[in-house]
Amino acid sequence: MLSLSWLPIVAWISVVSQVYASGNIRLHLMQYVNRDGRDIDGDRCDTTMGIKTSDCDPYFKLCIGSTGRSDCDIVNIQSGVYKNSNSVNFGSSFGDRNNPINIGFATWPQAGIRIKIQVFDDDDRSDDDLIDNLESLITDIPSSSLGQAVTREVLIRGKTQLFGSITIYCDDNWYGSGCDSYCFPQDDDTRGHFICSSSGEAICLPGWEGEHCKDDIDECASNPCHNDGLCVDGTNSFSCQCKDGYTNTLCQIDIDECLSNPCLNGATCVDVINRFQCICLSQYTGITCDVNICHDVICQNGGHCEPVSGSATCSCSSGYYGTRCENEINECASNPCHGTGSTCNDLINGFQCTCTEGRTGITCSELLYPETTSLPVEIMTSRNDPCSGSPCKNGICERVGSSYTCHCPPGYTDMDCSVDLCSLDRLVIAVPVYVPSWVISVIVQMAHLDLTVPHLRI
CATH class of the missing domain: 2.10.25.10 (Laminin)
Incomplete structure (x- = not known):
């Protein structure tokens, strides 16, 4: 693609017809491309002795007019010169004008408009050469407002081409396909009460009628209130004053006495003619179920009251019994x-x-000692855990009530397993403890000692 850089050297010269605008054309010129760099006759724009010396120096004449007329009755604008540019990126402005170009019109032509753009090559020493005539017919119908307007792309082609977009819309309070119908919404008693349709016609606000929508509609004329209710007319509204026993907007509904939620404590309310009836949960009674059957019943020791067949009964916690759970069960009985x-x-x-x-x-x-003799064990006491001081030197300590016993490994004996049998010349057992016969036999075999009765205090 050719370079999009451009250098405008002449400010825009514009001639815009002064009109009482009812609509707007928003024309956004984006890019112009002359791929071959030639004029309308096929010649290169800038040459010396038939040799190209530079790109074209284009400038543009923009003319917008009604399709039935040949003049530029809507707008006639001429741009500055873009030196040495076969491709032009128009950017956000055209000299002293913003881009997009906003163009007002008094009435949109029913046949549309014609956009004509003449592109010239600026020659300093001779007449400017015509590069191209670009032309496009726009038959879009204006949108009713800028907020609803649709922008569409426009590609105008000749020997060269120009890209852009166009948006057409009516000004505020102008309506119709030609933006030629004026309507300004009103809401007061002097000028009326109306809004405007998409075609510019006055539409009366609700509650109003007549010329300029100045007459208040009597909403009570149709007798909308039922059951002899009194109708009160308002602006676009009415209200019914109902007789006793009836309710709702039109007094057509019998009052539901359950609407005030008279039944308490989760009870179900049943509407009856001019009254209500409460269906209570099991633990409540009374007209509105406001009385708790268990209210005056105190169940002791963590028991709780349960309604059974309309009366209060205590359900006791584990370990208690009685009418009010006042008795403890004696598990030792x-x-x-x-x-x-x-x-x-x-x-x-x-x-x-x-x-x-x-x-x-x-x-x-x-x-504890199913295989021992019946002699009592000598108990060693401790203030806390009897095994906490590790009394068993070479064995395992087992707590027995408030005392302990030592389980010695083979080769050790004594109450605290402190005696090494292999280090003794003779075995003297003087511990007041239950000694199974098989233990004595093992000890004798291990120590090869002569066990005599005086040495064994049993």
């Missing part, structure tokens, strides 16, 4: 704790067993 000497402590919705020595488990049903 069934003697759940095993073993002589074990005691049961009644709790809320439960119990706790304090087991006798040698028993464990929730109900003391498990024996």
Whole structure:
């Protein structure tokens, strides 16, 4: 494509007819292209002895007129010169005029308008050469306003071509296909009450009629109010004053007494003639279901009141019983704790067993030493956890009630597993503890010792 750079050297010279505008033409000239750089006769614009010396120096004469006339009765404009430019990008202005060019017209010609553009090559030392005659017929019907206007592209071709766009629309308050019908909306008692149609005709505002829409319409003339309601006329409106027992705009509906939501606490309201009836939820009673059946019933110990067949009943929390849940269930009554000497402590919705020595488990049903002798264990006490001080030197500590027992690995003995059997010349067992017979046998075999009764305190 040829360069779009241009250099205007002459200001626009324009002659625009002074008209009382009812509409506007918005012509946007975008780009002109002379691809061959020749004039209308096919000759190059600027040559010396038949050799091209530069591109054309175009300027433009824009003429817009009615199709039935040969003159430029709408606009006649001449541009400046664009030196050495076979391609022109017009930009946002034409000398002292803005681009797009706004052109007012008094009445839009029914047959349309004709756009004629003559393109000349400016020659300093001779008559200017005609490059091209560009012409286009525009038959669009003006839009009713700028906001509704449609812009369409225009391509005008001859030996050269020009690109642009055009928008045609009526001024405010001008209507019709020729923008020749004037209508200005009014809304007062002196000039009338109307708006304007797309063709410029007055359309009365609602509630008005007659010449210039000055007569108020009596909306009560048709007796719109039902059931002997009183009609009050207004501007484009009326209101009905209903008799007792009726409602709605036209007094045609019997009053729904349930509209005021008289039924409380989630009750269902049933409309009856001139009254209502409430269907209450199970825990409420009364005409409007405002009385809570459980209101004066206090259920103790976390119980809650439930309505049953129209009366209040307490549903007790676990561990309680009674009309008001006032009694606690004694879970120790069934003697759940095993073993002589074990005691049961009644709790809320439960119990706790304090087991006798040698028993464990929730109900003391498990024996701690099922394979030992019946001799009592010597208990070592601790202020807190008896195993917290790691009393078992080489074994595992097991808490037994408030005491503990040490489980020694092979090769160690004593109450705290501190005696290494392999380091003793003789084995002396003097610990008051339950010693199973099989343990003694293992110890004897490991130590190869002669176990005598005086050394074993059992």
